[in-house]
Amino acid sequence: MSNTPDTVVRAYLAEHRAAFLQDLAEWLRIPSVSADPAHAPDVRRSAQWLADKLTETGFPVAEVWETGTQEAPGAPAVYAEWPCGDAAAPTVLVYGHHDVQPAAREDGWHTDPFEPTTVGNRLYARGAADDKGQVFFHALGVRAHLAATGRTAPAVNLKLLIEGEEESGSPNFPALLHAHRDRLACDVVIVSDTGMWSEDTPTVCTGMRGLAECQIDLYGPDQDIHSGSFGGAVPNPATEAARLAAALHDEDRRVTLPGFYDGIVELTDRERELIAELPFDEKRWLGAAHSHGTLGESGYSTLERIWARPTAEVNGIGGGYQGPGGKTIVPSSAQLKLSFRLVAGQDAERIQDTLRQWVADRLPAGIRHEITFTGSTRPCLTPLDHPALTSLARAMGRAFGQEIRFTREGGSGPAADLQDVLGAPVLFLGISVPSDGWHAPNEKVELDLLLKGAESAAHLWADLAATYAGGPAARA
Amino acid sequence: MSNTPDTVVRAYLAEHRAAFLQDLAEWLRIPSVSADPAHAPDVRRSAQWLADKLTETGFPVAEVWETGTQEAPGAPAVYAEWPCGDAAAPTVLVYGHHDVQPAAREDGWHTDPFEPTTVGNRLYARGAADDKGQVFFHALGVRAHLAATGRTAPAVNLKLLIEGEEESGSPNFPALLHAHRDRLACDVVIVSDTGMWSEDTPTVCTGMRGLAECQIDLYGPDQDIHSGSFGGAVPNPATEAARLAAALHDEDRRVTLPGFYDGIVELTDRERELIAELPFDEKRWLGAAHSHGTLGESGYSTLERIWARPTAEVNGIGGGYQGPGGKTIVPSSAQLKLSFRLVAGQDAERIQDTLRQWVADRLPAGIRHEITFTGSTRPCLTPLDHPALTSLARAMGRAFGQEIRFTREGGSGPAADLQDVLGAPVLFLGISVPSDGWHAPNEKVELDLLLKGAESAAHLWADLAATYAGGPAARA
Structure with missing residues (x-):
């Protein structure tokens, strides 16, 4: 030898x-x-x-x-x-x-x-x-x-x-x-x-993937108000927070922010082939994810979604009464914590600018808001x-x-x-x-x-x- | 005399x-x-x-x-x-x-x-x-x-x-x-x-108005999971809670639950006239509502909206991380507290049945849910x-x-x-x-x-x- x-x-x-x-x-x-x-x-x-x-x-x-x-x-x-x-x-x-x-x-x-x-x-x-x-x-x-x-x-x-x-x-x-x-x-x-x-x-x-994080605070009435006396006639910040979070994705679970996918480095056919050849066991993967189903951008496999596709994720949402039982209020404020995973070709600053405008455009009169960008990492x-x-x-x-x-x-x-x-x-x-x-x-x-x-x-x-x-x- | x-x-x-x-x-x-x-x-x-x-x-x-x-x-x-x-x-x-x-x-x-x-x-x-x-x-x-x-x-x-x-x-x-x-x-x-x-x-x-209250609990992953490792490929209960809450109203702020308005006692022309004749001062009313804008079902005045129109209100929403700063997770669960104000001709039980079906129809695989109806009052x-x-x-x-x-x-x-x-x-x-x-x-x-x-x-x-x-x- x-x-x-x-x-x-x-x-x-x-x-x-x-x-x-x-x-x-x-x-x-x-x-x-x-x-x-x-x-x-x-x-x-x-x-x-x-x-x-x-x-x-x-x-x-x-x-x-x-x-x-x-x-x-x-x-x-x-x-x-x-x-x-x-x-x-x-x-x-x-x-x-x-x-x-x-x-x-x-x-x-x-x-x-x-x-x-x-x-x-x-x-x-x-x-x-x-x-x-x-x-x-x-x-x-x-x-x-x-x-x-x-x-x-x-x-x-x-x-x-x-x-x-x-x-x-x-x-x-x-x-x-x-x-x-x-x-x-x-x-x-x-x-x-x-x-x-x-x-x-x-x-x-x-x-x-890269990362851009932000927090959106929404303010409606100056205090929680009675949903009987006023409900149905004034904007509700919890509803508006939900509408923002919901509007981030379309029915195909694609992110709707204007230009979000512009310029991204798409997977090549060869890369998709190589990914598809990996011995992926969805059931085992779901076990590792502690999850009970897959869901994501249509047209992509699970591995493509987590490796090569950008996302918009609701990390936290909160507003109004969250204790036991019910409370018939229009809440005073609500909050969204969002993060975006980015892929090559995306720029966190451009997405921040887009988001700023997108949020401002979607909120009704009577809802004041603040956006705080809490950090970003490049892909x-x-x-x-x-x-x-x-x-x-x-x-x-x-x-x-x-x-x-x-x-x-x-x-x-x-x-x-x-x-x-x-x-x-x-x-x-x-x-x-x-x-x-x-x-x-x-x-x-x-x-x-x-x-x-x-x-x-x-x-x-x-x-x-x-x-x-x-x-x-x-x-x- | x-x-x-x-x-x-x-x-x-x-x-x-x-x-x-x-x-x-x-x-x-x-x-x-x-x-x-x-x-x-x-x-x-x-x-x-x-x-x-x-x-x-x-x-x-x-x-x-x-x-x-x-x-x-x-x-x-x-x-x-x-x-x-x-x-x-x-x-x-x-x-x-x-x-x-x-x-x-x-x-x-x-x-x-x-x-x-x-x-x-x-x-x-x-x-x-x-x-x-x-x-x-x-x-x-x-x-x-x-x-x-x-x-x-x-x-x-x-x-x-x-x-x-x-x-x-x-x-x-x-x-x-x-x-x-x-x-x-x-x-x-x-x-x-x-x-x-x-x-x-x-x-x-x-x-x-009458009232029907409920709580919807949504469960996704068995624990909070990493939004980098898994985000974009599994359903997020906070996103789904937001999508439910957002879908309750259309762009005209009408409630979208099927049949929600069926059979309601509509305002007569005379009633609308009488309401319109009341000395309503919107600015003062907004002061009493501690609010900074009006918003509601299109085609109705503020008084009509609060007196004679049914509503769907988000009293509370919560899910994921709500503390200071950010946390890049897909949250394990989320919660919605909703209340519906009802007007004559509406039946709380029928609305509960509709809601049950509507929620079940809208949630993706991998999200488990529970609806609890916490009380109702007739109009x-x-x-x-x-x-x-x-x-x-x-x-x-x-x-x-x-x-x-x-x-x-x-x-x-x-x-x-x-x-x-x-x-x-x-x-x-x-x-x-x-x-x-x-x-x-x-x-x-x-x-x-x-x-x-x-x-x-x-x-x-x-x-x-x-x-x-x-x-x-x-x-x-």
Whole structure:
């Protein structure tokens, strides 16, 4: 048997698996819960632990970066850098996070969430999959890459940015990116904070939806008034809130905001074919959704609806009397909380402007309103034929020994900030599977898949270097 | 100047005004707040006070009636009866209530709500207008009637039923009516618990709207789910609640429930003329409604909308996240509280059946629902040409020295129970004006109007006796 890069990588991983897992367990024991101020020292300890470990791995630069402001400090991030030495080599930035969701034994954990426990192929711990495991496989992966290529530095300029408050909504992340924009400059971003379709169907995520959120407050009478004495002759803000929410969709459940679908990047026939080929089990999917039926924009499948179609969702509606029994009033006010999931080609600001006008146009005299836009995240999407995506699928294909398929994420995340601020395409290298239980008790990671993650990374750097060798033109 | 009945009545009232007001003040000092269990002894004391006073007035029968059950006793009512002695005379039942709304000095009262205070022509006290004042003018009225006619008993068989828990929703009233149906039998019911258009425009109310209330609970996912991971592909109960509420009205703000308007007693041209002639000031009306615009069924004026047209009102709507900021969920459930004001010719049960079907037809698969009907009140309406109504308008016209106009009430009340159980037309003899402040701090009654009430009653019994003298045929 010849010493191909694949066999060298596999041998390296087998040899270092035990030490890798021992190190990971040490990191998982640090309860870096960013949401809980009491754990702030742990989050800091986690950052320092990672920086030290990356130095030990060989990264010539490994720093703990402060975030936030002096008045409102954020949790520290970790930045590491390992230059290739070749000026023509592409630069890759790996994104992940070292903070974790809260966890307590009494939430239903079978073992201590901060005492990693291995059962067969599974490692149970808070953060095992989300996201320490998926960050840490890069430390192993880059060493395997060096072993397989005989290099002393990676084939790409490798940068890591590991955030410390992703589980708290990444409040300081855009500012951090802007502040360090020059040092973070890169050709490709690899996000390792997502999952795959399943253990049997390894996949690469190619995009996430964006998000625009707003609240609409409607005011009618200055106080609740008697529905007998006045009802039927004055506008009712609860009725108007309902009419707005209802008017957001037509009978085909398409969003009715003018121009909402204008300019969006439509699914190609090939993408629809690939999605249709995925082994989708609607009954299982409904179970995961805790739902009892599917409903959405007509003409699209469930996966297309959540991955590639924009939505308008009523997150909350309220107005008038909501206690037990009845109360015959025309309520004084009502409120709508809406969110729009956006896809590539849509612009949150344009939709906000449209919505502002649309709401104003639909409300009758006697109803005053306020719209508050509470935040937005851009969508991101990498075309299926992007060379870097091809590299990633090829590297993973070597690790998994099968063709890699493509998925998207319906949710929204800081990946879009990376794409926006750094101006680089964002790819997703994640090996978590739906049963891993992110944010839930008994979070786990499949150890074999964790090693496949390291193996994918080990192949990826050389592949990307080759892909980008043709210079910027090849990087389209 | 000849001793006409009118001058005798007026002289009688002038002579007894001071004693009448002194007695009324004594009654108003009893805080008969039915909503507050701590005041139960006061409600009982109030009932006994009235029964004693009616005995003193001359009623041969004056009883305190218990209500409710042994397990859940209600507040006592007062029943009094003064037979005419003439078997052919009509029987009239006067309805009012002796309980009052809660009141406390700190709510904004300028004087103690239970220490009646006279300022010029106004008597301030909780219950002054709603409803002790309007009940008690009947005690004075019947004595004036005897004085003017020289009779020792009224010209009609006069019955009084004065409820003790109207301000608590009359929970035991229908049962009380059924239990005493035989003793309460009558040809006409006179409700003295309403008001007039204004001091300058004395009016008789000819009807009240009915009411049907319901709650619709909608259930989607078994728990709130992530709007990114699942949104756009599963039904959202908040959206469906909004779609139901919005679909209740068309663009002309007509209620869309199938058959909703079928069989209703439409306003006659004459009634619309009379309504249009009332000195309606929209700006003032909007002030009373605390509202900033009018809106309702197209083709009808504001007064027509609240008096003579049925409505569908959203009293409450709720679902999903209603706290500060946003939460990107598809909510698990949502709720609608609806009420329908009904007009003569509409049937609450038929509307409930229609609604049940309508809701079931409109909800998508994956949304489970429950409808709970929480109560209904029938509408009541006396035609403008009803002989008893003509009598009442004539009697009031003599008291007020001007033509009496006609109004309706948009609200719903126990009057409908009286009409239903006793099978008699219900007329409204009320002298309160909008500024009296029912249920509000500084409730008052205009003393001159209170005396006009007594004067109207003094003329009414003789007029009704004459009207009904022709026998049942004349009573159509």
